[in-house]
Amino acid sequence: MEKNTSTKINIKDKYGNEYLLEYNRSSAQMIEKNGFDLDKFDAQPNVMIPLLWHGAFLMHHRNVKTKDIDDIYQSLSDKAGLLSALADMYGEATRSLLEDGDTEKNVTWGIAD
Amino acid sequence: MECMSELPFTEIFRKCEPFYLMIGVTLDEYWNKDVWIAHKKLKVYRLKQDEINNQYWLLGRYFYDALRCVAPSFNTLKPQEAYPYMDKPYNLKNNPDMETQIDKENKKQKTIQDRLKTEMDALIVRDNLRKKDKA
Numbered sequence: 001m002e003k004n005t006s007t008k009i010n011i012k013d014k015y016g017n018e019y020l021l022e023y024n025r026s027s028a029q030m031i032e033k034n035g036f037d038l039d040k041f042d043a044q045p046n047v048m049i050p051l052l053w054h055g056a057f058l059m060h061h062r063n064v065k066t067k068d069i070d071d072i073y074q075s076l077s078d079k080a081g082l083l084s085a086l087a088d089m090y091g092e093a094t095r096s097l098l099e100d101g102d103t104e105k106n107v108t109w110g111i112a113d
Numbered sequence: 114m115e116c117m118s119e120l121p122f123t124e125i126f127r128k129c130e131p132f133y134l135m136i137g138v139t140l141d142e143y144w145n146k147d148v149w150i151a152h153k154k155l156k157v158y159r160l161k162q163d164e165i166n167n168q169y170w171l172l173g174r175y176f177y178d179a180l181r182c183v184a185p186s187f188n189t190l191k192p193q194e195a196y197p198y199m200d201k202p203y204n205l206k207n208n209p210d211m212e213t214q215i216d217k218e219n220k221k222q223k224t225i226q227d228r229l230k231t232e233m234d235a236l237i238v239r240d241n242l243r244k245k246d247k248a
Binding site: 003004005006022023024025026028029032033037059090092093094096097098 | 121125151152
């Protein structure tokens with residue numbers, strides 16, 4: 001299926017505040033300026049994960065305190081799934097420019113052994 | 114559009130930005146809104162390009178048909194009456210992709226061309242015979 005809108009994550013913290021996490025090109029650019037590099041994600045997870053996580057708040061919740069964002073992260077479960085979704089959201093900022101949109105042609109082929 | 118995928122994202126954004134602005138994406142939409150808006154507008158842009166291309170093609174097609182109709186009257190060896198031009202324009206409404214219509218028209222024109230060629234060959238043969246007789 002072709003994408004119509006960007007991937008978003010809804011989060012509700014322990015105080016009942018709701019957050020909509022989403023990436024636009026501006027926030028993707030911002031985290032890159034701060035040193036985010038997807039290639040270094042495995043080598044420097046302690047640097048890259050917070051950048052990716054904080055970046056997701058830039059579009060709709062720019063004024064939330066860093067400490068609150070960190071607290072929300074700590075309280076969440078399934079962090080691996082969350083990070084995968086975040087990486088996907090971040091990637092969409094570029095994928096939407098590079099993809100031809102002809103995702104209907106989803107037949108793949110390969111040379112059999 | 115050339116956007117190099119091995120570049121860091123920021124550079125890709127900057128490289129693609131002028132193109133997307135050209136096709137009607139605003140700066141705000143490009144940088145701050147949903148990332149797929151630019152993609153949708155690119156699709157719209159491509160559809161528009163196809164539409165313009167189709168219109169020019171159709172214009173050429175009509176011109177070509179008109180030329181083929183009047184071509185016999187320009188035959189210096191044996192001028193003939195021009196063939197009548199189509200009564201109606203191509204039926205685009207019932208034939209969105211025009212393929213059938215164009216095929217029919219091509220077949221018709223091929224028949225006319227074949228007839229002209231046969232007549233021309235016969236004329237050349239007759240001319241050659243006349244030249245031989247004179248000699």
